[in-house]
Amino acid sequence: MAEDCGERSIIARYFPGTPPELWPAGEVLYFRDELGRIVLREAPLELRFEVLERVPSGKPVLCDACKRQRARHEAVFARAELPQADGRHYLYRTFCADTASCAERAEPRHLREILARVILH
Numbered sequence: 001m002a003e004d005c006g007e008r009s010i011i012a013r014y015f016p017g018t019p020p021e022l023w024p025a026g027e028v029l030y031f032r033d034e035l036g037r038i039v040l041r042e043a044p045l046e047l048r049f050e051v052l053e054r055v056p057s058g059k060p061v062l063c064d065a066c067k068r069q070r071a072r073h074e075a076v077f078a079r080a081e082l083p084q085a086d087g088r089h090y091l092y093r094t095f096c097a098d099t100a101s102c103a104e105r106a107e108p109r110h111l112r113e114i115l116a117r118v119i120l121h
């Protein structure tokens with residue numbers, strides 16, 4: 001596990017253009033932190049999404065993590081600051097409001113797609 005993290009760190013550092021699907025797989029974590037932010041992490045990549053206003057009622061939306069259609073009241077709209085940006089570039093994504101049950105459904109490849117934006121933007 002620590003070895004995997006090391007390999008992934010080396011790739012991130014020296015070969016940042018490597019598509020994440022070619023990286024040795026790490027453990028994808030998806031949870032809410034103590035401040036209620038939605039955290040996606042596969043070391044050394046990490047995104048912390050700040051939950052914005054709940055989306056206004058209307059058409060159902062697609063959760064970017066588990067790819068299920070959610071009623072608007074079951075979803076949140078969130079934004080993460082892209083790390084190497086200067087603080088003005090944000091990534092916006094839609095998630096289930098219930099992160100724990102979404103995490104049980106979400107496939108790692110979809111979480112990786114979101115995380116890939118850290119290095120591919």
Ligand SMILES: [Zn+2]
Binds near residue numbers: 065066067068102103
């Ligand atoms: Zn979901």
